[in-house]
Structure formats: C-alpha cells, structure tokens
Amino acid sequence: MTRTPEATVTPEATRTSEATITRGAVRWSDVCSYATLTPERGVCAMLDGTQVAIFRTFDGALYALSNLDPFSGAHVLSRGILGTRNGAPTVASPMYKQVFDLRTGACLDDPRVALPAFPVRRAGDRVEVALTDEHRQ
Numbered sequence: 001m002t003r004t005p006e007a008t009v010t011p012e013a014t015r016t017s018e019a020t021i022t023r024g025a026v027r028w029s030d031v032c033s034y035a036t037l038t039p040e041r042g043v044c045a046m047l048d049g050t051q052v053a054i055f056r057t058f059d060g061a062l063y064a065l066s067n068l069d070p071f072s073g074a075h076v077l078s079r080g081i082l083g084t085r086n087g088a089p090t091v092a093s094p095m096y097k098q099v100f101d102l103r104t105g106a107c108l109d110d111p112r113v114a115l116p117a118f119p120v121r122r123a124g125d126r127v128e129v130a131l132t133d134e135h136r137q
Contacts, residue, residue, distance in 0.1 A: 026119070026131075027131055029048070030127075030128055031047070031052075031054060031127045032045070032054075032127055033127070034125050035125065037127065038056070039057060040056075041055075041056070042079060042091065044067050044078035047129060048131055050131060051066070052065070052118055053067040053077040053091075054078070054120060054127065055078075055082060055091060057082060061089065062122060062127060063103065063120060064119070064120040065077060065100065065102065065116065065117050066118075069093045069096075069098075070107075070113055070115065071093065071096050071098055071113075072093070072095035074095055076095055079094045080092050080094050083099075089102040100115055102117075105117035
C-alpha cells in the first residue's frame with residue numbers, strides 16, 4: 001500500500017488495540033479523530049488485517065468500504081475521487097475509474113461487483129469502524 005500523510009491514517013493515529021469493543025460478532029475499532037478526516041478525502045486504516053477506506057463527505061457523513069479495488073487488485077480506494085451519481089454518494093477508483101456507492105459498496109458501472117461496506121460511526125470526537133467475523137483476516 002502506498003502511504004502519504006493526507007491519504008493514510010498512520011499507526012500512531014490508529015488506536016485499535018486500546019479501544020476495541022466487542023459485541024457479538026461485530027467489533028468496533030477506534031480509528032482516528034473526526035477532525036483528522038478531511039471532507040471529500042479518504043484515509044486508509046488497517047483493522048484486524050483488513051484495509052478499510054474511510055471517507056468523510058462535505059455534509060459530514062462517514063462511510064467505510066474495503067480499500068481493495070476489485071478491478072485492479074490494488075489497495076487504493078481511499079485515494080479515490082468522491083462525488084455523487086443519481087443522488088448517491090460515490091467514490092471513483094483512482095485506477096480504472098469504476099464508481100462505487102459509498103453506502104452499499106455496489107459498483108455502479110458493473111452491477112456484478114460490490115465492495116464490502118462496513119458500519120462506521122462517530123463516537124464523540126472519535127471515528128469507529130466495525131468489522132464482522134467474516135471480514136477479519
């Protein structure tokens with residue numbers, strides 16, 4: 001994975017070992033402060049061996065998808081371009097420009113393809129992402 005300060009949450013900013021909450025098969029992991037997320041930009045966090053792309057839109061909404069672009073095989077979705085299509089918030093892969101719905105992970109250019117979408121929430125000033133057992137590596 002390519003890392004740049006504006007595109008990746010660094011290990012120092014990721015506190016999954018300190019604040020991981022387990023409830024049933026869903027495990028919430030503390031990722032970063034909400035203020036760290038620049039609107040209309042993505043970051044990547046490694047959670048239990050899974051790369052997760054986290055996005056904050058201009059309206060303040062949070063979304064989390066797999067960082068793996070299924071068309072190129074590269075972990076680059078966090079570097080994608082945010083936008084909308086027919087009212088749906090989207091991210092376009094920086095590789096071949098396929099567009100994914102941020103809410104569901106569905107590829108809007110190829111309905112046979114979808115990314116895993118993860119629950120994401122704001123807990124005070126922190127952002128938390130949940131992985132189910134099936135998404136842990």
